[in-house]
Amino acid sequence: MGLPSRRDCLKSVFTIIPSISARTYAANDKVNVAAIGVGSMGVGNLGRLAKLPVNVVALCDVDSQDPLKRNPRKAFPEFPAKARFWKDYREMLDKQRDIEAVFVSTPDHSHAVISMRAMQMGKHVTTEKPLTRTISELRALAAAAKKYKNVATACDMEGHAFDELRSMVEWIKAGVIGEVREVHIWEGGGRPRNYPAIKAPLPVPENLNWDLWLGPAKYREYHAGLHPGGWRGWWDFGTGNLGDGCGHRFDCAVWSLDLDAPEWIEPQWDDGDISEVTWQWAVIKYHFPKRGKLPAVTLTWYSGGKMPPRPQELGPEEQLPRGAGYMLVGSKGKLVARGRQSYLESDHGWLLPRSLMKDFQPPPKTLPRVKNEEHLNEWLEAIKGGPPATCAFDGYSQRIFEIGLLGNVAVRTGKRIEWDAKNMRAKGVPEADRFIHHEYRKGWEL
Numbered sequence: 242m243g244l245p246s247r248r249d250c251l252k253s254v255f256t257i258i259p260s261i262s263a264r265t266y267a268a269n270d271k272v273n274v275a276a277i278g279v280g281s282m283g284v285g286n287l288g289r290l291a292k293l294p295v296n297v298v299a300l301c302d303v304d305s306q307d308p309l310k311r312n313p314r315k316a317f318p319e320f321p322a323k324a325r326f327w328k329d330y331r332e333m334l335d336k337q338r339d340i341e342a343v344f345v346s347t348p349d350h351s352h353a354v355i356s357m358r359a360m361q362m363g364k365h366v367t368t369e370k371p372l373t374r375t376i377s378e379l380r381a382l383a384a385a386a387k388k389y390k391n392v393a394t395a396c397d398m399e400g401h402a403f404d405e406l407r408s409m410v411e412w413i414k415a416g417v418i419g420e421v422r423e424v425h426i427w428e429g430g431g432r433p434r435n436y437p438a439i440k441a442p443l444p445v446p447e448n449l450n451w452d453l454w455l456g457p458a459k460y461r462e463y464h465a466g467l468h469p470g471g472w473r474g475w476w477d478f479g480t481g482n483l484g485d486g487c488g489h490r491f492d493c494a495v496w497s498l499d500l501d502a503p504e505w506i507e508p509q510w511d512d513g514d515i516s517e518v519t520w521q522w523a524v525i526k527y528h529f530p531k532r533g534k535l536p537a538v539t540l541t542w543y544s545g546g547k548m549p550p551r552p553q554e555l556g557p558e559e560q561l562p563r564g565a566g567y568m569l570v571g572s573k574g575k576l577v578a579r580g581r582q583s584y585l586e587s588d589h590g591w592l593l594p595r596s597l598m599k600d601f602q603p604p605p606k607t608l609p610r611v612k613n614e615e616h617l618n619e620w621l622e623a624i625k626g627g628p629p630a631t632c633a634f635d636g637y638s639q640r641i642f643e644i645g646l647l648g649n650v651a652v653r654t655g656k657r658i659e660w661d662a663k664n665m666r667a668k669g670v671p672e673a674d675r676f677i678h679h680e681y682r683k684g685w686e687l
Contacts, residue, residue, distance in 0.1 A: 404614055494540060526542075
């Protein structure tokens with residue numbers, strides 16, 4: 242089967258079910274939400290919803306095992322007692338008429354098809370990061386968000402709402418460290434353990450509907466290392482630690498420096514077999530052109546234990562944050578931040594040289610703050626007629642995840658890529674098309 246063209250991807254946005262006009266909400270009205278994917282991150286997200294003015298009226302998961310037993314560390318005391326349980330989100334959306342909004346917390350490969358169907362049925366949508374598995378899906382969801390204007394969308398980049406991140410963005414925009422021409426971002430990662438031996442077929446657990454779990458992905462026999470957890474390092478289902486982590490680690494740089502499409506991306510990796518799974522380590526360099534008065538920027542991403550050069554401003558006993566972090570290099574100094582260690586924790590940043598922190602007076606707050614630093618509050622406000630969420634599908638989330646996913650495309654082709662953003666193609670590298678576009682299993686097309 243041939244790969245869909247960009248025109249086909251965008252055309253498919255307009256072909257299934259017309260949008261339904263959203264109702265008008267009073268300030269204290271609760272929104273009826275369906276949670277799709279209630280294991281792993283889904284359990285944690287249900288805990289967040291439990292603290293918000295919503296009614297969780299439906300729970301949908303392809304695994305009928307009690308999600309609290311699958312991941313008790315993220316459990317909250319009790320599920321909504323009146324919520325209906327479904328296995329197939331399509332059946333749920335067709336039959337349960339009181340659903341007004343959905344929270345998608347499934348593996349990456351099904352984000353786009355679920356989000357699109359919900360939007361076409363007039364449901365408000367927030368979807369876990371990364372928003373999609375491929376760039377063509379990002380573009381299709383952005384086009385749909387522009388079409389269905391009564392539908393509020395958001396990619397759930399929860400760290401985007403934290404005060405400390407927004408303060409650091411304000412520091413950069415105010416020129417605290419001067420002109421920034423260089424960014425370094427690092428995190429852990431690695432390929433799935435015991436690959437390829439882990440691919441040995443196994444009986445499908447009785448509690449799991451394997452066909453529904455695969456969804457739009459091409460068929461394969463069930464094997465260990467995919468569910469629950471582990472799927473992120475497999476290209477058919479996930480986007481690796483770059484696709485997942487860019488929504489956090491790239492946020493400060495992309496937001497504060499107004500980064501958009503890079504001119505080129507140059508990859509290095511461990512030279513292992515990455516035809517099916519992610520790399521052990523990689524170093525990916527992005528080059529962004531001038532943006533108005535802002536200078537060109539080179540952003541380098543490191544994973545699997547690779548790190549940027551140690552700043553000379555650090556003291557003899559100091560090191561860059563281990564695990565995950567980032568550093569913006571300016572003409573007057575540097576901003577260093579330790580990456581989040583959990584989804585409930587903000588980044589933490591400081592200035593180098595340390596003398597910049599002495600008697601430091603933060604610039605005025607220019608960015609709005611989010612109630613209780615809860616990213617979902619932006620989405621709920623948009624549902625009730627407020628401004629679009631900052632990470633709406635046709636806004637910031639498309640921009641940041643396209644940057645991240647381009648790094649995956651570069652490594653998987655093994656070549657430096659010059660990016661033609663307008664035409665969604667890598668110049669002179671036609672083999673990149675199959676990593677940019679998406680091929681769907683029959684019956685699961687976007």
